[in-house]
Amino acid sequence: MTEPSLAVIGAGPAGLAATLAAATRGIRVTLLDSAAEAGGQFYRQPAPGLGARRPQALHHQWRTWERLRDGLRAHVQAGTVRHMTDHHVWFVERRGTDGFAVHALVGPEQEQPAEVRATAVLLATGGYEKVLPFPGWTLPGVVTAGGAQAMLKGGLVLPGRTAVVAGTGPLLLPVATGLAAAGATVAALVESADPKSFARRSRALAGQPGKVAEGARYTGQLLRHRVRTLLHHTVVAAHGAERLEAVTIAALDRDGRVRQDTRRRLVCDTLAVSHGMLPHTDLADALGCRVDGTDVSVDDEQRTDVPGVWAAGETTGIGGSALSLAEGHIAGRSIAARLAGRAPDPGEWAAAARTRDGLRAFFAAVDSVYAPPAHWAEQVTDGTVVCRCEEVSAGAVREAVHELGAGDLRTVKLLTRAGMGWCQGRVCGSGVAGVAGCAETAGRRPFARPVPLGVLARAGETEEQ
Amino acid sequence: MVGAACALYAARAGLDVIVVDRGPVAGGTTGAGEGNLLVSDKEPGPELELALLSGRLWTELAEEIGDAVEYEHKGGVVVASTSDGLEALETFATGQRAAGVEAVRVDAGRLRELEPHLAPGLAGGVLYPQDAQVMPTLAAAHLLRASGARLFTGAAVTEVLRGADGAVRGVRTGRGEIHAPHVVNAAGTWGGELAALAGVSLPVLPRRGFVLVTEPLPRRVHHKVYAADYVADVASDSAALQTSPVVEGTAAGPVLIGATRERVGFDRSLSLPALRALAKGATRLFPFLERVRAMRTYFGFRPYMPDHLPAIGPDARVPGLFHACGHEGAGIGLSTGTGQLIAQVLTGHAPELGLAPFRPDRFPASASTASTSDSEEAS
Amino acid sequence: MNPLELVRAEPGPAFTVTLDGREIEALPGQTVAAALWTAGVTSWRTTRGEGRPRGMFCGIGVCFDCLVTVNDRPNQRACLMPLRPGDAIRTQEGTGHDD
Numbered sequence: 001m002t003e004p005s006l007a008v009i010g011a012g013p014a015g016l017a018a019t020l021a022a023a024t025r026g027i028r029v030t031l032l033d034s035a036a037e038a039g040g041q042f043y044r045q046p047a048p049g050l051g052a053r054r055p056q057a058l059h060h061q062w063r064t065w066e067r068l069r070d071g072l073r074a075h076v077q078a079g080t081v082r083h084m085t086d087h088h089v090w091f092v093e094r095r096g097t098d099g100f101a102v103h104a105l106v107g108p109e110q111e112q113p114a115e116v117r118a119t120a121v122l123l124a125t126g127g128y129e130k131v132l133p134f135p136g137w138t139l140p141g142v143v144t145a146g147g148a149q150a151m152l153k154g155g156l157v158l159p160g161r162t163a164v165v166a167g168t169g170p171l172l173l174p175v176a177t178g179l180a181a182a183g184a185t186v187a188a189l190v191e192s193a194d195p196k197s198f199a200r201r202s203r204a205l206a207g208q209p210g211k212v213a214e215g216a217r218y219t220g221q222l223l224r225h226r227v228r229t230l231l232h233h234t235v236v237a238a239h240g241a242e243r244l245e246a247v248t249i250a251a252l253d254r255d256g257r258v259r260q261d262t263r264r265r266l267v268c269d270t271l272a273v274s275h276g277m278l279p280h281t282d283l284a285d286a287l288g289c290r291v292d293g294t295d296v297s298v299d300d301e302q303r304t305d306v307p308g309v310w311a312a313g314e315t316t317g318i319g320g321s322a323l324s325l326a327e328g329h330i331a332g333r334s335i336a337a338r339l340a341g342r343a344p345d346p347g348e349w350a351a352a353a354r355t356r357d358g359l360r361a362f363f364a365a366v367d368s369v370y371a372p373p374a375h376w377a378e379q380v381t382d383g384t385v386v387c388r389c390e391e392v393s394a395g396a397v398r399e400a401v402h403e404l405g406a407g408d409l410r411t412v413k414l415l416t417r418a419g420m421g422w423c424q425g426r427v428c429g430s431g432v433a434g435v436a437g438c439a440e441t442a443g444r445r446p447f448a449r450p451v452p453l454g455v456l457a458r459a460g461e462t463e464e465q
Numbered sequence: 466m467v468g469a470a471c472a473l474y475a476a477r478a479g480l481d482v483i484v485v486d487r488g489p490v491a492g493g494t495t496g497a498g499e500g501n502l503l504v505s506d507k508e509p510g511p512e513l514e515l516a517l518l519s520g521r522l523w524t525e526l527a528e529e530i531g532d533a534v535e536y537e538h539k540g541g542v543v544v545a546s547t548s549d550g551l552e553a554l555e556t557f558a559t560g561q562r563a564a565g566v567e568a569v570r571v572d573a574g575r576l577r578e579l580e581p582h583l584a585p586g587l588a589g590g591v592l593y594p595q596d597a598q599v600m601p602t603l604a605a606a607h608l609l610r611a612s613g614a615r616l617f618t619g620a621a622v623t624e625v626l627r628g629a630d631g632a633v634r635g636v637r638t639g640r641g642e643i644h645a646p647h648v649v650n651a652a653g654t655w656g657g658e659l660a661a662l663a664g665v666s667l668p669v670l671p672r673r674g675f676v677l678v679t680e681p682l683p684r685r686v687h688h689k690v691y692a693a694d695y696v697a698d699v700a701s702d703s704a705a706l707q708t709s710p711v712v713e714g715t716a717a718g719p720v721l722i723g724a725t726r727e728r729v730g731f732d733r734s735l736s737l738p739a740l741r742a743l744a745k746g747a748t749r750l751f752p753f754l755e756r757v758r759a760m761r762t763y764f765g766f767r768p769y770m771p772d773h774l775p776a777i778g779p780d781a782r783v784p785g786l787f788h789a790c791g792h793e794g795a796g797i798g799l800s801t802g803t804g805q806l807i808a809q810v811l812t813g814h815a816p817e818l819g820l821a822p823f824r825p826d827r828f829p830a831s832a833s834t835a836s837t838s839d840s841e842e843a844s
Numbered sequence: 845m846n847p848l849e850l851v852r853a854e855p856g857p858a859f860t861v862t863l864d865g866r867e868i869e870a871l872p873g874q875t876v877a878a879a880l881w882t883a884g885v886t887s888w889r890t891t892r893g894e895g896r897p898r899g900m901f902c903g904i905g906v907c908f909d910c911l912v913t914v915n916d917r918p919n920q921r922a923c924l925m926p927l928r929p930g931d932a933i934r935t936q937e938g939t940g941h942d943d
Binding site for chain 1: 845846847848849850851852853854855856871872873874875877878881882886887891893894896897898899900901902903904905906907908909911917919920921923924925926
C-alpha cells in the first residue's frame, strides 16, 4: 500500500462528516454504504426516479444535509473520495501489517462480492430500532416507527390510512407528525414515559435549547394534525386475523403496570411502534473492538481499542444526528492526523467536542425519561411469539429458564432457537432478555450480513480489484 | 455434556449428585458443538469401543428424550472422489467392521440416491447407519433434568478440598463449599485447570473449531456427509486421514458445516482463512450451497489430549478424584459411555470397557496450569 | 394530501410488475415493499413454522421479515429491492426454496 487510505463504513451523518473531514485533509477515502444514495437513515432520500422536488418536506436540518451532500459530490468529482453505493459490508478483516480488507456484497441481491483495502477503518454503521414484543406484534400492519418513516422518506408510501404510533422515545414525535403530514390519520400517539420524569429531568433537557425548540415544533404539528398524545400509556395488544385491525391501549399505574380498568380499543390498520434504538456493533465486535453493554467503546478521538479502527455515530451509543456529525468530524480529523504520522491537537476540534459532550449528557437524560413500562414483560402472554424469525414463543423462553436452567441470553438462544434466525437476534434480543429476566447483552454476529457460501469460499484470496 | 451424562448415570446408579459449573448449562464447548454422534471417523481401538458403547446408550436414551434433544438417527456417508480413495476408504471400513461398526459400501449410483445433491463424479462411499445427531445444548439440559441432580451454575470451583489423608472431600466454590467423597472433573477444555487445583497435572489443551450455519432450507442433505481420502505421509510411513468438513441438514432447517481444527490456544478472533476452508469444502461436496447464505458462524475450543484419547476414570494420584474430560471433538457422542463408565467405577463395579487406555495419569508429569475451573460434579 | 404531493413528486412513468401473476403498478425507484403497500398489499410471506402471514416490519433491511421471491430468487428483502419493469414477485412460503 503506497499512501494511507481510509475506509468509511456507513454514509449517514457520522460517516459523511468523517469522510469530509479526512478527505479535506488529504486522506484517500472509500465510503461504503448499503443504500443507493448517501444520507443514512436520518437523511434517507427518495429514490431519484420518484422525482421529488421538495424532499425537505420530510426532513429536518435540511441545510446540514445540503452541506454534506454537496461536500461529498465535490470530493467524488475531485477523485478524493470513492463512494461505493449498494455495498453491504459483511466483514472487516485485519490483515496484519497490510491494514484491513473490507468485504462487501454488491447490489440489492447481495450476491456479488467486493473487497476494499485500507490502512484505517471508520465504523459508522448507525443503529436500528428496538421493539419489545406484545401479543399481536407479528401481524402485518404492525411496523417499526422508523420503518414507517423509512418507507415514507425513501418510497413516498404510507403503510395504511389510520395509524397508531406507540412505544417510547424521541422518534415517536417525528414519525407521528410525518405520517400525519403525508396524509395518514394518526389515531393516537401512545408514549409510555411518565410526564413526571420529564419534570425531574427538566434541567438536563433545558441544557439543549435547540432540542427544546424541536420538541415544541413537533407539539405544534401534533396539534395542527389533531393527533391525540397519551402519555404514560402503552399498547397492550394488537388484534386482527390476517392483518392488523385494532389495538388495545391502556394507562399505566405508578409502578409501570397496566391499569386494567383503562383498557380500550382503537381501530387502526397501522401500528408504528418503537422502544428506542440499538447500535450496530457486529463489525466492531468481529474486529475484536471492545463493546460496552451495547455500544462500541471509543476514546476522545473516537478510536476503538483496536489500532486502526475508529467508530463514530450511533454505533458508539444512540444520540441522534447532531451527535453523529460531531463524532464523525472528530474521527475524521483524528484519522487524518494519525495517518499522516502525527498526534492530533484536540484543540482543533474543541467546538465539536463541546457539542459531543453536551449531546451525550442530553441523551443520557433522554434515555432515563423514555423507558418502556417497567413491567412490560408481564403483558407478554406465553403464546406470544417473541422471536419472529424462528417463531419461538414467550412460553418456550420461560420454560428454558424455569425448567432447563438457562440464566443468560446465549443459553436461552441455544435451548429455544430464539435469535438463531435470519435477523440473528437483532430484533428479538431485547424482548427475549426481558421475558427471560436476564441481562441484555450485545449478541455476537461475526457476519454482519448473510453471505453466500460461494463468496465466503473465495473471500480474501484475491488481491484488490 | 460429559458432566451431564456423568450426573445422569451416577444418579441412576443411586448416587446423590451435585453438578457445579462456573457458567451456565452447556456454556463451554458443548454449546459450540454440532452434536455429532459418530463412529464413522474412528479407527479400531479404545475410542471406537467407547463410541459404540455410547451409541447404544444414546439409542436407549432416545426412547425417553429423543424428541426433546432432537436426536436423529440419520447415518453418516463418507464419500471418496477417486477410485483409489474409495479403495482406501473400503480398507478403513473393513477394519471398522471387524470392530463391530456397520459400514456399507455404496457405489456412485447408490450415493446419488442417498444424497441427490452431491457433486457429480464422485467414485462412491461408505454408509455408516450408526452415525447420529443430537442438539448438544438441549441434550445437556435434558440429561441434567432427567438426572435429578442439584445444579449449581455460575459457581466457579476455586479449590478442591482434601482431607489429611490426601483424599478428596469436596470442592470450594464461589457459592460455598460442597462436601462429597468423590469429585468428577468434567471441565472439558478447562479440565487441566481443575486437575491443577487438586494438585495433579492433566494435559488438556484447546483446539479451536469453527462451524458455519446456513439459512434455513428444505431437507437437501439427509446424512452427515464428508469426504475422506488417505494421503500417504511418506516421511513417517503413516497414513493421515484428510477429511473435508462434515455437512449435514438439521431438523430446524439450517445446514451445519463443521468444523475446522486449529491449535491457537484460546484465541477468540474470527479467522477468515478457516471459514473459507469450510465453505470451500462444503461447496465442493454440495455445489448447490454456492448460493446458499451462511447466516452465522460460531466457534468452540475442543479439549484435546496429546494422544487424542480422553481421560476417564479414577486418578491414582488423588483418592476420590475422577476425570471425565479431554474428548476433543467427540465429547457429545462419547458422553454417554463416559458417564456410564464413571458411574460404574464410582459405585465400585467393574467398568464394562477397560479404562487402561484412558488412565488420567498416563502422561508424564509436566508443568500444570492453575486458574479457575469449569464444570465438574461431586457425588 | 399524500406523500407524493407532500414532496411535489413528479415521478417517471409507472410500469407494470406482477404479484403472483396479478399485474400491479410501480413507480421508478420504488422498492418491492413500497409498490406492494401502494397496491394495498401488506403481507407477502408465510412463516415456515406456523404458516402465518408477514410483511414489512423494520423497513431498513435488519429484520428479514419482508422476505419475498423476486424473479425466482427467494429470500430477497422487499424493503431493499428496487423494482424493474416486468419483475415477477411471488408470495413466499416457508424457506422460500422448493423441493
